[in-house]
Amino acid sequence: MTVLQSPRLRVVIIGGGFSGASLAWQLAEMRAQAVITVVEPRSELGRGLAYSTNEPTHRINVPAHRMSLDPERREDFLEWLTEAEEQGRLDHDRQSVTEHGERFPRREVFGRYVSERLAPHLETGTIRHIRARVGDVERALDGSLVLMLSDESRIRADIVVLATGHPAPAVPKPVAGLTGAAQLIADPYDPVRLAEVDKDARILVLGAALTSADVIATLDRLGHQGRITCISRHGLRSRGHGQITRDSQVDFVNPPIRRASELLRAVRHAVVDDQAQGQSWHATFYRLRQQGPQIWAGLDAANRARLLRHLRTLWDVHRYRLAPQVEVVLNRLVADGRLEYVAGHVLATERDGEAVRVSWRERGGETRRTESFDKIIVTTGPAQGRCIDWNPALGALARLGLVTPDPLGLGLATTETCRAIDASGAASQRVLIAGPLARGHIGELVGAPECAIQVSAIAAEIVKQAILAPILGPAAVAHGPVATPS
Structure with missing residues (x-):
């Protein structure tokens, strides 16, 4: 098969669930001078495992007004939902409305929202969707990557973004x-x-x-x-959820928290303070969620491991x-x-x-x-520690030495700029990590709101490289300066 050639930066996103779809959409909205390709076997982008379900009991577990493709417009999904119902494009789901007026629609509805937002860019060809899987990866002479797909075609990428999401649960x-x-x-x-x-x-x-x-x-x-x-x-x-009438004002990052035990004490005190202001612990945990990346960044490897070992379950049952x-x-x-x-x-x-x-x-x-x-x-949850073995694309990149496992077993080792850490310990010049696979570095990176924020940073970095690509050439841009791993 003919290998795709282009003078523009060739960006291939592997995985078209929420993270991959959000990145493609943000790149298109930013008018990135790049060829944007998403490799995803499902018929629609943005569905993934979570939002491809048509089971009526499967609902988003974050209020609709906090779900969005666009991190700058938090209420975009709620606005789309209201408009779709008013126009009769979507039946009004009365069961989605809580006694406090918040909306928790079915997950398939959120998937439809993402799909509709992407549709104009797919129709114009700004985003190309290839319904296939990546079976293998080779390195070309110029350093770019050639992806072999399950439909027996090949595509060349100057930048590969891994957005493959969660591995399937492992059978105990x-x-x-x-x-x-x-x-x-x-x-x-x-x-x-x-x-x-x-x-x-x-x-x-x-x-x-x-x-x-x-x-x-x-x-x-x-x-x-x-x-x-x-x-x-x-x-x-x-x-379950509680009503948050105003955001918590507790600050978990100034001064920085350095130990897992300090974080536990700070959370306990914050819950008491918020309760004194008439708020439940839900407000405290929403604040934790907002400041999660900064909190995680302040902990060294030993305290991150200690936090996971002793407090992860408590965090998960209150956060998710x-x-x-x-x-x-x-x-x-x-x-x-x-x-x-x-x-x-x-x-x-x-x-x-x-x-x-x-x-x-x-x-x-x-x-x-x-x-x-x-x-x-x-229902033991994703086996994040075996993501490389689970996914042929990740396995191929690992054999090339371009990706390595996160030492905490949360996905792939990643730098501050979301670049993969390669086998030599350096930032990969070709591979970026979007979504839950980067959780080991960012800490809180599972929910759609956090993923949208993370991929916006990736999109901004790609746009910068795309501007230089016509001048220096895609290969030269991809070999440009990168941050060292933290």
Whole structure:
């Protein structure tokens, strides 16, 4: 096949979920003098795993007025939503409105918003969408990268942006022997497998965060009446939303916090201060979310690791909150005695006829419990530490020495300017990291608002390089000065 040639900077974004779509859109809106190509196998950009679902119980877990492609216009999605409903392009979803007037639409609706915002740029060819996967990568003589695609075509890139999102959950070792068995559902977003679950089935859900909540809400909608047990290391489920009447004024970055223990004390004091002002802990955590990158930057490697080891679960259950509609379902099932949250560690599984006997040890003791379940559903979250093995494109770049794993196991090693750190420890001159794969350096980088802010910085850097490309040539620009890894 003919390799794409262009005098302009050739930017190829691998992954067309929210991060990749947001970057492409921002580059187009900034009129970047670049050839913008997104390689994404799905039919629409901006969907990804989160927003491609058509399950009605799957809702955004951030209020609509804080979701946007454009970090400079935080309410863009809400404005689009209101307009679409007024024009009759979208049915009004009364269940999306909370008692406080906030909107939590279905996730597919947010995916449609992103798709519609991108549509004009796709129609004009400013953004090109190739429905394929990257199977391999080679380095050309001029230093550019040649991407081999699953449709047997090749494209050349002066800059590659990795926006592949989260790896799939890994099946825990104690249940790995059930792989392929009817009793194990390894993909929690497989609608066919969930629809096949018997209405009275005894279910064990591995994990207790947002993915488990999605699964439970889906099963409830399908009419499931059996008992559900959620087991996780701490037995904590995601919290719900509270009303924030004004933003917290607590400052977590001045003076800088240097130790994980200092951060914990600061958060506790901040919650008390905010409560004294009539606010709940939700305001405190929203402030933490805003200042997350600066807080993370102030911690050294040892304290980042300590924070993850001791406080990550507490952070996750307070930070990644349930949509109110889903919280209602969980509360009802707990009150009815049909849903139980257990803190413990699965030890072993064995088949027991059509069921599975599961043994686990309760947290903080030696008590061992054994129960039989009809289905085990894995919702343990993305296996971020195995992203290179999971994705052929990342694996190929790793073999070329252009990317390396983040030492904390959160994705890929990344510089302050979102460039990949290569095998020599230097900033890669060709590869940028967008979205959750850069979490190890930025800290808080999972939600759409944070991803939009991060990719705006990447877009600005690419635009600068694109301006110089016609003068110096794309290859020379790509070899220009870069920040050293922090």
